[in-house]
Amino acid sequence: MPLHPQVEGLLKQFAESGGKGFSEMSVPECRATFKGMMGMLPPSAAKLADVSERKISGGPADVAVRVYTPTGNGPFPALMFFHGGGWVIGDLDTHDSVCRELSEGANCVVVAVDYRLSPESKFPAAPDDCFAATQWVAENAASLKVDPNKIGVAGDSAGGNLSAVTALRCRDQNGPKLKAQLLIYPVARIDGVASKSMEANASGYLLEKKDMEWFAGHYLESDADGVNVNASPILAKNLSGLPPALVITAEYDPLRDEGEDFADALQAAGVPTTKRRYAGAIHGFYGFYPVLDQGRDAINESCQWLKGQFA
Numbered sequence: 001m002p003l004h005p006q007v008e009g010l011l012k013q014f015a016e017s018g019g020k021g022f023s024e025m026s027v028p029e030c031r032a033t034f035k036g037m038m039g040m041l042p043p044s045a046a047k048l049a050d051v052s053e054r055k056i057s058g059g060p061a062d063v064a065v066r067v068y069t070p071t072g073n074g075p076f077p078a079l080m081f082f083h084g085g086g087w088v089i090g091d092l093d094t095h096d097s098v099c100r101e102l103s104e105g106a107n108c109v110v111v112a113v114d115y116r117l118s119p120e121s122k123f124p125a126a127p128d129d130c131f132a133a134t135q136w137v138a139e140n141a142a143s144l145k146v147d148p149n150k151i152g153v154a155g156d157s158a159g160g161n162l163s164a165v166t167a168l169r170c171r172d173q174n175g176p177k178l179k180a181q182l183l184i185y186p187v188a189r190i191d192g193v194a195s196k197s198m199e200a201n202a203s204g205y206l207l208e209k210k211d212m213e214w215f216a217g218h219y220l221e222s223d224a225d226g227v228n229v230n231a232s233p234i235l236a237k238n239l240s241g242l243p244p245a246l247v248i249t250a251e252y253d254p255l256r257d258e259g260e261d262f263a264d265a266l267q268a269a270g271v272p273t274t275k276r277r278y279a280g281a282i283h284g285f286y287g288f289y290p291v292l293d294q295g296r297d298a299i300n301e302s303c304q305w306l307k308g309q310f311a
Contacts, residue, residue, distance in 0.1 A: 003252060004280035006292050011206065011282070022086070022207075023214035027119065031089045042290040044097040046104035047071060059132030060125070064114040066092045067144060068103035074145030077108040077152065077179070077310035080134050080166065084157030084184075084287075086215025087118045087126050095156075098287055098299070102154065105303030108310060109146050111137050115162070119218040126219075127230045130162045131169045138176035150310050152180030152243065154302075156286055157207075157255065158215070160186025164233040164262065167242050178243040180309035182302055184286050185248060185255050188262035189232040190216045192223065195257035205252045207283035212254060234262045239269035246274045246305045248298055250281035274305065 003011070022030055050069040055062055070076060079102060083095040092114050103110040115129035134153065141148035153163040160183040167181045194209070202209035220226055229236040247263035249256045256277070263275040278285065281294050289295030 001251070001279045003282070004292070004294060006294070007252075007280060007282050007285065010288065010291065011204075014206065022089075022211040027088060027218065034085060034089045035091065035094055038094040038287065041097065041288065044100035046100040048100060048103055051100075056133055056136045059136070060128045061116055061121075063116075063129045063133055064092070065133060066096070066099070066112045066114070068099050068110040068112070069145060070103050070107050070109070072107070074109075075141070075147040076145055077106070077150035077306075078137050078141070078144065078146040079103075079106065079108045079110045079182075079306065080130070080137065080151065080153045080163075081110050081112045082115065082130050082153070082155035082159035082162040082166070083112065084155065084159040086211070087123075087158045087219040088215050089117070090158075095287065097290070098156075101289070101299050102303060102306070105299065106306035106310070108152075108306065109144055111144070122221050123219050123225050124228075124230050126158075127162055127165045127169070130166045131173070131175065134166055134170060135175055148176065150179050151176050152178055152182065152306060152309060154182035154184070155186070156184035157283065158187055160184050160259070161188065161231075161233065164188070165230050168229065168233055168236055171241055180306055181243050181245045182306065183245060183247045183259065183262070184298070184302075185250055185253055185283055186259050186262065187212075187255060188234040188258040190220065191226040191232045191235065195261070197257035198254045201252050201254045201256065205254075205282045207254055209254050234258065234265060239266050239271060242266065242269070242271045244272040244309055246276065246302065248286065248302070249275075249277045250283055250285055251277060251279050252281065253283040255283060276301065
């Protein structure tokens with residue numbers, strides 16, 4: 001179908017503002033621009049019992065997390081949230097609103113992870129931090145009002161990549177047994193193999209092919225890192241035994257096909273997987289939920305699905 005009218009309007013606004021593409025900026029400029037763009041959206045109206053900052057020490061690096069606790073009596077399920085931004089941009093603030101919505105809507109503690117960014121800390125710093133944070137939540141469940149047997153992972157774009165990788169590492173490295181993986185237009189591969197949607201949607205839809213190349217160039221030390229399953233989870237030889245997955249994709253997204261290919265691979269490996277493409281949508285629509293109805297629909301779908309997995 002054609003672009004959703006609301007998406008078309010949003011893209012027109014971006015074009016009229018004369019802003020540069022991600023790959024046309026320096027890293028500091030790109031971070032500031034992205035933070036400013038997300039900060040202009042209306043804030044979440046979710047009602048929570050508490051939002052607090054914590055610091056995880058003792059892992060590969062000290063990692064800050066933001067803990068969102070819903071109203072009511074615990075223990076609650078926990079959802080690890082890894083923000084998007086190509087492993088280069090994004091932070092706890094750019095995704096604060098989405099985390100609030102997920103915490104209230106799925107009635108779970110959301111733990112957002114401020115993992116190390118590239119190019120200052122290249123691969124595998126980010127997946128190392130995300131895995132360490134997931135282990136920390138399981139080990140400190142009582143103090144977080146969390147049920148250690150009900151932990152899931154979630155993230156958008158690069159955060160979806162980190163969620164899939166964390167699920168693999170939890171299975172293979174004696175981590176907590178996860179109940180769910182919510183993968184929102186995930187990056188499934190950065191090994192240089194371009195999908196049909198990467199070519200068909202290469203430009204004009206906010207995230208562009210050249211942006212993905214720019215992000216990957218900052219993230220990876222070498223091309224060899226791109227074929228590591230901790231960078232390209234779709235290359236894992238065995239995807240069985242992973243937690244149920246909801247994979248959300250957008251029609252006009254360079255990452256659409258690799259996300260859907262990963263969903264198909266999970267399904268083929270016997271993992272209960274729901275694959276959901278939002279027609280007429282673009283990459284990033286989930287985070288733009290205050291101004292895009294499809295983003296709100298996707299958050300609502302995520303919350304209902306998570307409740308089912310945590311039940």
